Amino acid sequence: MSCHAHEHGYSMVRLDFFILTGNHRVSMADTPSRGAVEEMISFYSRFDPATYLSDLESACRRQDGRSHKQLRPLKLLQGILQKSTAGSSLAKIGETKVLAGVSLQVGQPGEDSPEKGEIGVEVNLLPLCHPKFSSIQAQQEESKALENFVQSVLLRCNVVRREDLCIVEGRHVWKLNVDLQCLSHDGSLADACVLSALLALADVTLPVTIVGTDEKVVILHGFHADMLLGDLSLAEEEKIPTRLRIAVDCETGQLCTLQKLGGVSMASEHLDSAVALCGARQKQFLLERDLRQDKS
Amino acid sequence: MSMEVESPPITPLPPSSLSLSLPPRPDRRLANQLRPPMCELGPLNRADGSARFAQGQTSVLAAVYGPAAPRFSRKERVEGAAVEVTVHPHYGLATSSEKEKEGAVKALLEAAICLERFPRTVIHVICQVCEDNGGLMACLMNAASLAVINAGIDMKYVPLTVSMALISPPSATMKALPSLPSSSSTTAPTSSSTYLLLDPINEEERQSIATITIGISSVDQNVLSCQSMGIMMPSQLFEAIDVAKGAAKALMAFLRMTIEEHSRHISKEK
Numbered sequence: 001m002s003c004h005a006h007e008h009g010y011s012m013v014r015l016d017f018f019i020l021t022g023n024h025r026v027s028m029a030d031t032p033s034r035g036a037v038e039e040m041i042s043f044y045s046r047f048d049p050a051t052y053l054s055d056l057e058s059a060c061r062r063q064d065g066r067s068h069k070q071l072r073p074l075k076l077l078q079g080i081l082q083k084s085t086a087g088s089s090l091a092k093i094g095e096t097k098v099l100a101g102v103s104l105q106v107g108q109p110g111e112d113s114p115e116k117g118e119i120g121v122e123v124n125l126l127p128l129c130h131p132k133f134s135s136i137q138a139q140q141e142e143s144k145a146l147e148n149f150v151q152s153v154l155l156r157c158n159v160v161r162r163e164d165l166c167i168v169e170g171r172h173v174w175k176l177n178v179d180l181q182c183l184s185h186d187g188s189l190a191d192a193c194v195l196s197a198l199l200a201l202a203d204v205t206l207p208v209t210i211v212g213t214d215e216k217v218v219i220l221h222g223f224h225a226d227m228l229l230g231d232l233s234l235a236e237e238e239k240i241p242t243r244l245r246i247a248v249d250c251e252t253g254q255l256c257t258l259q260k261l262g263g264v265s266m267a268s269e270h271l272d273s274a275v276a277l278c279g280a281r282q283k284q285f286l287l288e289r290d291l292r293q294d295k296s
Numbered sequence: 297m298s299m300e301v302e303s304p305p306i307t308p309l310p311p312s313s314l315s316l317s318l319p320p321r322p323d324r325r326l327a328n329q330l331r332p333p334m335c336e337l338g339p340l341n342r343a344d345g346s347a348r349f350a351q352g353q354t355s356v357l358a359a360v361y362g363p364a365a366p367r368f369s370r371k372e373r374v375e376g377a378a379v380e381v382t383v384h385p386h387y388g389l390a391t392s393s394e395k396e397k398e399g400a401v402k403a404l405l406e407a408a409i410c411l412e413r414f415p416r417t418v419i420h421v422i423c424q425v426c427e428d429n430g431g432l433m434a435c436l437m438n439a440a441s442l443a444v445i446n447a448g449i450d451m452k453y454v455p456l457t458v459s460m461a462l463i464s465p466p467s468a469t470m471k472a473l474p475s476l477p478s479s480s481s482t483t484a485p486t487s488s489s490t491y492l493l494l495d496p497i498n499e500e501e502r503q504s505i506a507t508i509t510i511g512i513s514s515v516d517q518n519v520l521s522c523q524s525m526g527i528m529m530p531s532q533l534f535e536a537i538d539v540a541k542g543a544a545k546a547l548m549a550f551l552r553m554t555i556e557e558h559s560r561h562i563s564k565e566k
Contacts, residue, residue, distance in 0.1 A: 141395065144392035144395045144396075145392070145395060145396055145399055147392055148392050148393060148395070148396045149396075152525050153525075156506075156525050156526050157525070157526060157527055158527055241406070241407065242407075249527065253530075254527050254528065254529055254530075255524065255527070255528050255529065255530050255532075255533055256525075256526070256527055257523075257524055257525050257526075258522055258523075258524045258533060259522065259523050259524070260519065260520075260521055260522040260523075261399065261400050261403035261404070261521055261523070262402075262403030262404060262406055262407040262521065263403075263407050263520075264407065265453075265512075265513040265515075265516055265518035265519060265520045266518055266519050267518050267519075268518075268519070268534055268537055268538075271519060271522075271533075271534070271537070272530070272534065275530045275533075
């Protein structure tokens with residue numbers, strides 16, 4: 001592998017069988033495998049992040065060929081693990097895949113809420129989904145944050161009414177355990193987790209009562225150089241520090257949560273357009289849902 | 297070396313006509329009144345920087361150690377300093393909710409501190425929650441920012457954080473009142489019976505539909521951080537942002553006064 005400065009000022013990295021130039025044209029002698037191309041692009045973005053980001057600003061295409069506000073395709077499957085779980089689902093946002101399973105237990109309610117059931121969330125981030133999770137510390141940090149987020153959305157944002165989970169008030173309630181397994185991480189992990197948890201819960205038929213869910217969609221946006229980027233992929237998530245995570249209700253468009261942690265300050269109108277962009281994800285979700293309902 | 301500064305309840309904005317029809321809050325504040333902030337700079341003499349920030353009965357003590365050499369070389373970042381935050385709850389062991397708070401404070405400080413001035417170092421921020429009566433996230437962020445200022449670490453701006461709650465009073469009489477026009481009018485009919493409370497206490501947070509914590513930059517008055525949890529219309533969030541900007545101005549005036557007093561105090565002692 002050799003590396004030298006091109007006369008036009010782009011740095012050129014020459015790997016074994018292909019050359020990548022500064023304006024993203026990849027010419028290859030033999031077609032390399034998909035993994036090799038991605039590794040090369042991630043090397044390029046780590047090697048020269050300033051050029052990568054400035055290319056983002058000038059060109060209208062992002063690294064994976066999307067335009068600024070284009071979202072990744074959404075695929076939702078329900079009821080895939082019928083034997084072992086009460087409810088299950090698989091959510092795919094682009095390449096990010098999260099599997100959810102809901103298991104049931106009957107238990108005693110808490111003292112201050114005798115008529116409400118409980119929902120527990122557990123998130124498993126395996127090294128399978130991303131090599132950074134091979135250390136237990138990295139796994140635990142991120143999985144705890146995700147567990148917290150998914151649980152807050154499920155409980156605080158009227159997704160499931162805990163009163164529905166009551167069997168005998170004060171004595172027996174349903175305790176649902178939502179188990180989320182991340183199979184592949186390409187950005188927007190929290191979104192996929194919430195979606196799959198939601199669908200898995202909707203898939204559950206309790207022997208006594210039926211769990212009704214209000215559907216929410218979550219989306220992660222980025223903000224760089226006064227530009228809003230919809231639905232960040234992993235490479236962008238790692239590069240762009242200003243990130244917005246927004247959850248909206250599918251039917252009413254009400255905001256469930258908006259989290260902006262860190263990064264540069266944003267004016268209200270950018271936040272406004274970010275919330276408006278959630279409409280596209282809502283449409284995707286409703287389309288998927290109608291497709292599933294047509295099939296069943 | 298430490299100094300306490302207190303002030304009476306701050307009213308950042310004139311009370312809007314809608315808030316007058318609310319039942320009084322447990323501590324007799326108006327809907328848009330902050331609790332009196334209290335700030336003590338440099339209470340810990342071993343730490344590089346420390347601050348105690350309190351609003352009413354919510355109080356946080358933050359200490360900053362750094363920029364220092366990291367214990368493990370894998371924590372070194374060549375491009376700039378690494379920020380590590382620890383939050384200790386006021387009772388019990390740290391749980392995943394403390395982890396979430398740590399992540400939020402870390403993200404705020406990483407954006408605010410000029411990290412590139414201190415490459416290959418670690419800045420430790422340790423926050424101890426002394427009392428918790430609502431608005432804890434905002435108090436944590438303010439205390440951490442003040443401790444970083446006290447440590448003399450360069451920052452691009454001062455992040456000022458306020459917390460708010462959206463409540464819906466359950467009494468039927470609220471809906472019978474004629475809805476008075478407000479400057480930021482919301483068209484959805486349900487929102488006429490929901491009110492925004494600035495700086496809620498625990499009791500108000502528990503009964504709220506949604507809680508919102510917003511961090512505003514002192515330099516350009518734009519939103520630095522925002523965490524909202526609970527159902528609301530997007531227009532209500534933007535109304536909350538406007539209220540937060542007003543409250544942030546009041547907080548900034550208070551902080552400026554505090555820091556000037558503190559530096560005058562130090563120069564007198566010398």
